[in-house]
Amino acid sequence: MDIYNLSSRELGLLIYLAQNRAIDKEIEVTTTQIAEFFSISQQTASRCLLKLKEERIILWKSSPKGSLVQLTPTGDSILHQLRFELERALHPDLTSIKLRGVAFSGLGEGKYYISRASYFKEFTSKLGFKPYHGTLNLRINTNDIDRLDLIRGSWPIIIKGFEEEGRRFGDVLCYPLKIPKKTANVAGIIPRRTHYGSNILELISDVYLREILDIVDGDEVVVEFTFEKKKGN
Amino acid sequence: MDIYNLSSRELGLLIYLAQNRAIDKEIEVTTTQIAEFFSISQQTASRCLLKLKEERIILWKSSPKGSLVQLTPTGDSILHQLRFELERALHPDLTSIKLRGVAFSGLGEGKYYISRASYFKEFTSKLGFKPYHGTLNLRINTNDIDRLDLIRGSWPIIIKGFEEEGRRFGDVLCYPLKIPKKTANVAGIIPRRTHYGSNILELISDVYLREILDIVDGDEVVVEFTFEKKKGN
DNA sequence: ATTACTAGTCGCCGAGTAG
DNA sequence: TCTACTCGGCGACTAGTAA
Numbered sequence: 001m002d003i004y005n006l007s008s009r010e011l012g013l014l015i016y017l018a019q020n021r022a023i024d025k026e027i028e029v030t031t032t033q034i035a036e037f038f039s040i041s042q043q044t045a046s047r048c049l050l051k052l053k054e055e056r057i058i059l060w061k062s063s064p065k066g067s068l069v070q071l072t073p074t075g076d077s078i079l080h081q082l083r084f085e086l087e088r089a090l091h092p093d094l095t096s097i098k099l100r101g102v103a104f105s106g107l108g109e110g111k112y113y114i115s116r117a118s119y120f121k122e123f124t125s126k127l128g129f130k131p132y133h134g135t136l137n138l139r140i141n142t143n144d145i146d147r148l149d150l151i152r153g154s155w156p157i158i159i160k161g162f163e164e165e166g167r168r169f170g171d172v173l174c175y176p177l178k179i180p181k182k183t184a185n186v187a188g189i190i191p192r193r194t195h196y197g198s199n200i201l202e203l204i205s206d207v208y209l210r211e212i213l214d215i216v217d218g219d220e221v222v223v224e225f226t227f228e229k230k231k232g233n
Numbered sequence: 234m235d236i237y238n239l240s241s242r243e244l245g246l247l248i249y250l251a252q253n254r255a256i257d258k259e260i261e262v263t264t265t266q267i268a269e270f271f272s273i274s275q276q277t278a279s280r281c282l283l284k285l286k287e288e289r290i291i292l293w294k295s296s297p298k299g300s301l302v303q304l305t306p307t308g309d310s311i312l313h314q315l316r317f318e319l320e321r322a323l324h325p326d327l328t329s330i331k332l333r334g335v336a337f338s339g340l341g342e343g344k345y346y347i348s349r350a351s352y353f354k355e356f357t358s359k360l361g362f363k364p365y366h367g368t369l370n371l372r373i374n375t376n377d378i379d380r381l382d383l384i385r386g387s388w389p390i391i392i393k394g395f396e397e398e399g400r401r402f403g404d405v406l407c408y409p410l411k412i413p414k415k416t417a418n419v420a421g422i423i424p425r426r427t428h429y430g431s432n433i434l435e436l437i438s439d440v441y442l443r444e445i446l447d448i449v450d451g452d453e454v455v456v457e458f459t460f461e462k463k464k465g466n
Numbered sequence: 467a468t469t470a471c472t473a474g475t476c477g478c479c480g481a482g483t484a485g
Numbered sequence: 486t487c488t489a490c491t492c493g494g495c496g497a498c499t500a501g502t503a504a
Binding site: 043049067 | 468
Binding site: 003004006007008010011012014015016018019020021023038079080082083085086087088089090092149196 | 239244
């Protein structure tokens with residue numbers, strides 16, 4: 001879903017809904033209320049909601065008494081993509097974002113996921129390096145979560161999910177990163193379904209990062225995200 | 234100019250131009266290049282630029298060899314308005330923004346401007362208080378300039394400019410503020426033509442702020458901007 | 467009250483092409 | 486090459502109205 005495929009109406013409506021907290025929870029709206037806010041007809045408001053629903057940008061339960069609306073993760077991510085593009089428009093000189101986080105040990109899921117043949121092959125071909133069989137978990141500093149969300153609004157490398165042994169493995173989004181003064185190939189990975197505002201970022205690399213960086217749990221790690229030329233899609 | 238009056242294409246084009254640094258300077262573009270980027274026809278690209286020019290959102294010199302484009306202050310402010318709305322959409326719990334700045338003495342222009350009968354009357358009627366005949370100049374902390382720009386993206390109270398004695402007095406934009414723990418009526422004022430990224434904010438109030446706050450040049454002042462319910466226009 | 471279908475109008479888009 | 490006009494078609498809007 002590309003933000004530029006949305007009409008201005010739909011985008012405005014999405015912003016309106018989000019401002020009314022439709023990101024976290026279902027909110028009540030009526031098509032008449034939307035129509036008045038945007039100075040359009042009630043019918044158009046109805047059609048816009050319908051279209052957003054069809055494109056799975058919102059969840060919508062309509063009834064003769066009114067409607068309940070909530071943004072889907074897709075809707076949320078569209079707003080973040082717009083934010084990313086806008087930030088770059090307003091700060092064209094900004095070419096990288098630094099994040100600080102603290103290393104911690106997870107339950108080993110990262111290692112498990114990377115080991116899945118399907119993921120491993122895609123990581124290798126799309127990232128251009130063979131990932132070490134393990135991840136370095138970072139708990140991003142509270143002050144930097146907003147910046148993490150900004151990075152997540154960029155156009156990530158998408159590792160496709162799959163179904164295996166009756167279990168669903170979802171899409172994983174990869175963001176190429178650098179560790180200042182190190183040459184290791186690094187990428188931050190985040191499951192697509194992770195909500196914005198999360199402070200967890202897992203790092204994969206072609207090397208054993210804990211050794212290269214000489215860190216243990218609790219140590220601070222800085223990663224840097226550098227902008228590409230344009231939105232790639 | 235309301236951001237919701239722009240078509241999605243025009244908004245996208247504006248972002249594209251800004252990302253290519255058309256905020257600061259004239260940049261070269263061709264309608265074909267824009268057409269390819271957005272996957273539209275060259276004709277539509279041409280029409281979009283033409284419309285943006287008519288609405289004084291961009292300056293555009295076109296010739297058979299290509300075009301030079303630059304955003305007008307209006308164009309810049311549209312992007313900042315969008316940023317403001319988007320920030321509120323993504324952070325609906327954020328209800329106020331604090332700015333830190335350092336007091337300094339200007340050349341007394343603020344005092345001069347407020348004294349102009351035309352400005353004074355409008356300040357009084359639109360802000361709801363009689364401004365003290367002087368302003369408190371703040372040099373906003375570098376780290377907070379981005380937040381100042383965010384506030385400037387909101388819907389300000391507009392004090393209309395006028396022509397007098399052969400001189401042009403431009404529009405002044407007012408942002409209602411509060412000083413933490415003080416009850417004084419305060420507003421930040423910024424001439425409309427001031428470019429974004431500026432670190433100067435002038436405060437007007439119904440009281441003599443330097444006395445109430447007990448400050449001299451060089452002292453730090455904190456001001457707080459609180460969001461209203463909705464975009465007012 | 468709501469949502470949403472249908473009919474009719476209007477404006478926007480792309481193709482062809484002129485300057 | 487550029488920009489930008491005209492024209493034909495289609496998509497989006499409003500009004501009326503059904504459910």
